[in-house]
Amino acid sequence: MLPIRSISIIGTGNAAFQIGRNLNRSGLLIAEVWGRDHQVALLLADELQAKVTNPEDFTGDLIFLCVSDDAIETSSSMLASKIPVIHCSGSKPLSALNNSGTKGVFYPLQTMSKTREIDFAEVPILVEADSKELLESLKCLGTMISNKVFEVNSENRSHYHVSAVMVNNFINHLIYLSQEELRKNKLDLSLLKPLILETIEKAFDLDPYQAQTGPARRGDQKVIEEHSTKLSGHTKEIYDAFSRSILSTYHDQL
């Protein structure tokens, strides 16, 4: 196992802040940070008690490349040092890294924003590396901040990533569409929150196939049509697509 006594971070986005913060709180030394936006890099460095340093002068045992997916290939090819480099992307393969030294991936399966604090304890961390030594080190780093560290290869990580994007993006948009429907009648979205949380708990407790309820689950075409005619535009299109999908899952129709 490669000893990781300190790390260096490239990038100043949400992932850099959240991962840096969590590792730092667990006692890991953040030696340096660097980012295109010098002012934000100073903020990040200040929070992590680190210095802002050019990557060629990095001294950490590991470089966290927390840049956007499209920048991983170019940024990594500019890193001349032999320090191992890891990226934090769900969709990009390990092979996207072009540095000359060892390579790895450290992907927290979570949505991250600068403003919302994330407790990483229950967040799955998916790790991968091109050497057994680095892999063991990444597992060890992962367990410093999370109880759920998994070795997952690039292909499987991309499957998790697509599913994650779908549930995250589409659940959020469903909540938005509900809010719009309720707003038309000056009603309050927040009343739906306990129901939505129980929906999630029930789906994971019983299994989502068993937990399904509603008109399409019952095959109740009359209620489906009643609801559908009340809706319009994209909301109607989404209502109809879900109804067809649920009907075909449980009633072998369409």
Add this chain to the structure above:
Amino acid sequence: MLPIRSISIIGTGNAAFQIGRNLNRSGLLIAEVWGRDHQVALLLADELQAKVTNPEDFTGDLIFLCVSDDAIETSSSMLASKIPVIHCSGSKPLSALNNSGTKGVFYPLQTMSKTREIDFAEVPILVEADSKELLESLKCLGTMISNKVFEVNSENRSHYHVSAVMVNNFINHLIYLSQEELRKNKLDLSLLKPLILETIEKAFDLDPYQAQTGPARRGDQKVIEEHSTKLSGHTKEIYDAFSRSILSTYHDQL
């Protein structure tokens, strides 16, 4: 305000069990229960320390009609006594009740199953009545089990109900579709749970319009097409419908 010292329950479904249990635990006396399935009625009565009694012999101050939506009109028309009757449905109006005495509605905005215990403390209870006295009593009953009791008329309650059905049914089905995609590669749905819970918290914390992320939010047609071509059948149809809807919400496209 009508004094409610004890209640009677008609019906032995999930709502009867969950509402009965929660009111009973809060110290309310459940005098009698009745249901078509005598064996289940005995189980419910046993749990609530009540008797199984024919409705014509009910002695409670209020009758909870916990039957299916379609049975509310017929069941209530058969109740000859002057005891006030309330139903617990989200979609049926107050006027669905055909009893000769006062009428009301007591609708917990939550998904209920016999097996999963619900803590009603945060569950919104929507109440309505055709007399001010009964309305005050229902508010009082509501606050015995929940911190969130609201007076909501039949029309607005039906709007809440449609939104509730949509978020509940469709979020559950999205989780099911993710599970199916992950299963094809022998991957584990449970890794997505912390992400889904954070998605909900973030949507309610920031507002779902602000919380939206992903390729459609960015207007990234290339990634949308890449994802879409990987999917098939109903999952692809739902992916495309959401992408169109999110694009039109943020980019004025169709």
